[in-house]
Amino acid sequence: MALSALFLLVFLLQHFTINLTSVFPDEGKTFNSLSHFMGTNPVVQFALQPVLILGVLFHFIMGFILEAKNKGARPVKYAKTSGGDNSTWMSRNMIWSGLVILAFLVLHFVDFFFPEINAKYIASDADLSNDRYYDHVVHSFASPIRVGLYVVSFILLAMHLLHGFQSAFQSLGARHPKYTPLIKTLGKAYAILIPLGFIFIALFHHFNQ
Numbered sequence: 001m002a003l004s005a006l007f008l009l010v011f012l013l014q015h016f017t018i019n020l021t022s023v024f025p026d027e028g029k030t031f032n033s034l035s036h037f038m039g040t041n042p043v044v045q046f047a048l049q050p051v052l053i054l055g056v057l058f059h060f061i062m063g064f065i066l067e068a069k070n071k072g073a074r075p076v077k078y079a080k081t082s083g084g085d086n087s088t089w090m091s092r093n094m095i096w097s098g099l100v101i102l103a104f105l106v107l108h109f110v111d112f113f114f115p116e117i118n119a120k121y122i123a124s125d126a127d128l129s130n131d132r133y134y135d136h137v138v139h140s141f142a143s144p145i146r147v148g149l150y151v152v153s154f155i156l157l158a159m160h161l162l163h164g165f166q167s168a169f170q171s172l173g174a175r176h177p178k179y180t181p182l183i184k185t186l187g188k189a190y191a192i193l194i195p196l197g198f199i200f201i202a203l204f205h206h207f208n209q
């Protein structure tokens, strides 16, 4: 679970870095050329992308299994629990923030991933111009409903990461009086700044139609 989480954290950082170039004042030139590279490079397409999809699936399936095991470990409920005494709300609700992210990914794949797969490998009359990526992103964020759904998902993503980042290191046994505070600070910065950056990108394109 922790290893797949770390892998997804690296993916999210690269995804964010590439998406951020879509707000550069060059009408999508940098974003289009990076997207074209990612979308056509055989190593990315046929090695990294399948590993990513498997990593996403593995993380979700393991999440459900862990949740079921946790519940099953105590079939008789406590009469009273005060989870807040020694754990955060985020850590107790990872399954719910995870489910929102899963729902977001379904929407996100319908928005971007499936149309791209369709254009590249299935449809014979699809637009395969090298500047289609930027146009597609800008067009997608015209809808206030979609932008709203994206923003809510990014807030839940921040909550998931606020616990998940440091928890992944803890699960791997990386706990040290000197380094753990640093990991926790880094985790908080990542968990807030990356989703905030994604919110900025969505709002930027919405208001710059």
Ligand code: HEM
Residues within 6 Å of the ligand: 012, 015, 019, 035, 039, 049, 052, 056, 101, 108, 112, 113, 116, 117, 137, 157, 198, 199, 201, 202
């Ligand atoms: C403003 C925010 C975002 C934008 C504009 C955006 C844009 C895109 C685009 C254009 C693609 C299609 C790439 C292609 O196949 O050519 C894509 C794929 C994908 N996105 Fe996002 N994304 C955003 C946020 C996120 C977030 C927060 C996550 C994860 C929680 C995410 C996960 C993915 C995944 C897993 C794929 C499929 C990967 C692949 O294409 O290989 N995205 N995104």
